[in-house]
Amino acid sequence: MPRFSCDTAIPHDRPSAAAGRLVAAAEPYGLSFVREGGTLAASGAFGRLALTVGADGLHLRAEAEDRGLLERLRASVGEQLVGLLGEDVAIVWTGDVETGPLFADFREIRVTAVLDLTPRLRRVTFQGCDLGRFATPDNLHVRLYLPPDGATVPSWPRPGPDGRPLWPEPDRRPAVRYYTLRRIDAEAGELDIDFVLHADGGHPAGASDGAPGAGFARRARPGDLCGMSGPCGLGIRPASWHLLAGDETALPAIARILEELPADARGIALIEVEDAADEVPLRTPAGIAVRWLHRRDAGADEGPLVEAVRALALPSDPSTLFAWVACEFDDLGRLRDHLRGRGIDRDRMLTVAYWRRTPPAAPSDRRTSA
Structure with a gap:
């Protein structure tokens, strides 16, 4: 109970x-x-x-x-x-409505290290206290509360009397975004989060709401504070065969899922990135194939991830597989429709839109991931 x-x-x-x-x-x-x-x-x-x-x-x-x-x-x-x-x-x-000054699942975390994994992927290591609730394979994601640039003393949301959060004034209000916990060591009070960086300093071309996480990661220095709550977001379910598909925004989640799959797992991981410079080493079970898909080499009609999933030979019995897909909103809709058309029931897939592309400003614009 x-x-x-x-x-x-x-x-x-x-x-x-x-x-x-x-x-x-x-x-x-x-x-x-x-x-x-x-x-x-x-x-x-x-x-x-x-x-x-x-x-x-x-x-x-x-x-x-x-x-x-x-x-x-x-x-x-x-x-x-x-x-x-x-x-x-x-x-x-x-x-049970007693509340403290902050939500019970909220933690303040502090940057301890920054490492560039690729030209467009930066790992930020944080230190925090009482992280046990976040160390679960069932929930891969957390909410990050990113203070405004220049805020030396961050302000965080707190529980209101009707249950809804009470937020700081707009000039002190943190931006909230969802990120994957790439690694967590609750006993040591340490965690890693990988941020996709964008060429224009944190506001990606084609993304509808900007990317404050990229801006935070670019500025991150040891000692910087950030808020975190959760965990949230679901991982995969047991299956005889797994399909993992996503762009670079899903790469941290796919990497963690691959590491946590059983040694006898079978399936394929399809990962769309800009070019070979964005590929990272992955620890995978022997029965999981990994295919990197490069946007730079693809045609303009449709992204390589959508094309690759549509061309993929899936197991003949859809009830034996589980599909985990995370990418851009419109691409996700195409992939979800395709997988359902292949007979995969709703409870055999998890599909999540990690970002949304805005209409291009000119015909020559190339899409970029968020």
Whole structure:
């Protein structure tokens, strides 16, 4: 049974309609509700959320194994409720709602070393305390809170009374981005995160929201502070055959997955990078083939990753494989449609868009990864 729980009741004059909107809004995030008697419930690695429709409102109960997960679940529910019902909605939680000055899963980490792995990939090593919750193969990613350039004393988000985070003023507000934990040694309090660098100093051509992580990595010096919370993001599932496919933004995750696969694993890893200078040594099981795909040598019609996956000979029985794919938003949509067309069910694949390309400014512009 979950160790922590909290409840809230939301008055509403059309509770059934409000519940339907909440359930529909959760679907794009992979959160599917199922009926359990008179309750709609959704469960996952985050915990459990139960939704009950009353005569004059909604009742929600959030449950989780630790306080950090419960805080994040409560914050997510609060954001969804406000987005659907408006800022005036009153959200009052009861139960395990004691909060500290920071979220329970938040850690402040400090740069200790910087190493360039390739011309466009930089490893930053951090030191931190109490990192045990992050040392899991089930969740590969963390949220990084990147202070504004020049902020000598960073300010971090803290839990608000309705569960949503309270943020610092805009000029002190950190940028939040998701990154892969490339390596973590919780006992030593040390972790590595690999950042893709961009030619224009942190705002990649073709990326819709800039890249504050690249800017932070370019400036990083021993002693610099950063925030981290999580972990989050899923890895792979057991299968007889694995497909790993991604561009350089997914390279740290693919590298870590390959290292953690069993020695008898079989399959293929397809990795798109700019050119041979971006290739890095990988430790892989003998049964996993690795193919590097170079954008510089590819035609302009379609990226080499999409072409390679479409041309790939997959096992005849789709139920024996698991596909893990992470890349640009539009490329991901093409690959997801292709894999589904090959008979791979939703529960046999994990697809994640790590960035999104904006329309080119001129016909001669080449796309770049974020």
